[in-house]
Amino acid sequence: MNAQTPRILVVDDEPDIRRLVCEILEDEGYQVATAENAGAARELKKAKAPDLILLDIWMPDTDGITLLKEWVAEEAMLCPVVMMSGHGSVEAAVEATRLGAYDFLEKPLSLAKLLLIVERALEASSLQIENAGLKQQLHADIEPVGKSATVARLKDQLKRLAQHDARVLFVGEAGVGKEMYARYLHNNSAHRDGPFVDVAVGSISPENSAVEFFGKEDAGKIYPGLLERAHKGTLFLGEICGMDKETQLKLLGALESSSFLRVGGSESVRVDVRVVASTRIALDEEVKAGRFRQDLYYLLNEVSLDIQPLREHSEDVPALLSFYIDYFVSQDRLPFRKFSMAAQNFLRNYSWRGNVRELKNLVQRLMILGAGEDIEIDEVKAALGSVISDAVTSHAVPEFFNLPLKEARDHFEKAYLEYHFERTGGSVAKLSAAVGMERTHLYRKLHSLNIKL
Structure with a gap:
């Protein structure tokens, strides 16, 4: 207390x-x-x-x-x-x-x-409150992990972009860390003392999008939306291609004028927000297909940054493995484990279809389900080649078996959904079909378990 x-x-x-x-x-x-x-x-x-x-x-x-x-x-x-x-x-x-x-x-x-x-x-x-403080500190200190030329070049570009207010569009496959690079941009900019508000655009239903983005006024009470909450800071729009056409039009107007009306409001609200966005789908193709507004595309794409998949800079894999071990030890209080050199070498040559997100989830699974300090190559291969339920029924008792039922269930559900999220390429629609859960309930579950879209 x-x-x-x-x-x-x-x-x-x-x-x-x-x-x-x-x-x-x-x-x-x-x-x-x-x-x-x-x-x-x-x-x-x-x-x-x-x-x-x-x-x-x-x-x-x-x-x-x-x-x-x-x-x-x-x-x-x-x-x-x-x-x-x-x-x-x-x-x-x-x-x-x-x-x-x-x-x-x-x-x-x-x-x-x-x-x-x-x-x-x-x-x-x-x-x-303690966890929120830890997360805030973690985000404040966040820095891209790795010493490769790829990561060094991106960090240098972001530091230079941070000195200006140009809108940046991060382009890359699912799981490459687009949000993390957006946070790094924010933390090095003049907006660093303001909030960083990130939103998974695809998780907002079209009927609620106006209230979510612009807020509302009801019976004299004000409910601020995303733009207002990000005032003096940065609003990160994750996977912008998931935005419906009506919201695209309203957002375009708000960005062009730096002002908007709350739903039910009559007075214009002015905001000072740096908006950055990400996409794993070629937005120019979405524009040609008529699914994304060309004028909004040009407005958000003042500068485009390609985030390379992990397989293109695999020399950073050992540093990432070490980083996420420390992360789960400090944040989730999991027992410390370390990868053997043979396991690290194997993972450097792995294809990483799910990129950094897949690597993070692999480390988490091995730390939760495994036993002993050393993570050997056979355990890594088994974890990569089996579903989570196989791991749960193995002879070694998983660490979360010692937790209260609700916490153990949360650990299992998070690992289970992240595993299938990787296998479905980051698509919520495919994930819904794979796990047999209706999309509305699935979005709520992903949010409650803090699984990023």
């Missing part, structure tokens, strides 16, 4: 519940604020910045589910929210959890369960 006393907001329309919960939590040493309805909850949430919210579902003005939706839409890093209800139902609990609630408490409240959930939720909040 944070060094300071955790702040908890209790939202309930019943005075006796508010008083009881407040007394219990204050006795445990927490700072507690109470609200009798959604209106008061909104004000106290802004004023107190709570570390945890206990939120009743049934209230006189706005119900808790609606209020939770509102807060989730407003904040990417919303503190944990525990829902409470005296009319508990499976449907309400499922809906609250789907929206992102940490847990669900039924009334009458169990004192022991209340305190246990509060403690766990605050620990989860603290871990979320």
Whole structure:
């Protein structure tokens, strides 16, 4: 938990519940604020910045589910929210959890369960903040890995481009690290102190794209979109070819004027954003086929940078293997392992159809599923030639077997989906067919597991 006393907001329309919960939590040493309805909850949430919210579902003005939706839409890093209800139902609990609630408490409240959930939720909040800080630091220090002429030339080009505001289009196969190079450009530019906002364009449905990019105004409330959130920084549009034609037109207008209208808004919003994009498909061919606007293509393609596939600079493979071992040791706390020279030599001559992403995922699988400090060539060949389920049923007990069920399932699902993502060439449509999951649910799953498209 944070060094300071955790702040908890209790939202309930019943005075006796508010008083009881407040007394219990204050006795445990927490700072507690109470609200009798959604209106008061909104004000106290802004004023107190709570570390945890206990939120009743049934209230006189706005119900808790609606209020939770509102807060989730407003904040990417919303503190944990525990829902409470005296009319508990499976449907309400499922809906609250789907929206992102940490847990669900039924009334009458169990004192022991209340305190246990509060403690766990605050620990989860603290871990979320810590991880966000680690990721931010990691991204701030990010630098392309490798000493090859290919990587050195790209770094030099990006440093020179960073001194100007030209829009850059990164072109390359799936998994070559286009987002990483975009971050390197941002970190060396005048926008480095601003946000770096990356979006997988293909994951945004056409019906939601206007709100996603430009935000909305509703009943006096403002919900900023991607362009607004990237103000004074960089907006990275991953796989821009996945953008629908209507959004292409609106984005063109916004980039040309550096301004736009929020959905439902009447006043123009001006932004200072450097927009960079990536594609693994030849955009000029998409223009000829009528699927991508020529004027937007020229606007985004002021400078084009080709990111070479890993097989073209395979001398960087050993450095990348070492980098991702250190990454998973520090970020996921996996046991340290190292590749033998024979394994490194074998991987230098491997074709790497999935490029750096495939290499990263291979390292992760070997560190999760393998045993012993040394990674020998036979283990590498087995990992490259077998599906993840074969590895799980091997005689060696995988490390994630020692984790709680939910964490173990997350480790398996992430490795499983990344494996099939490589095999399908980075296509979500093909991945959907391969794993038998409907695309809407698949996008949600990829996002929740932090798998980059």
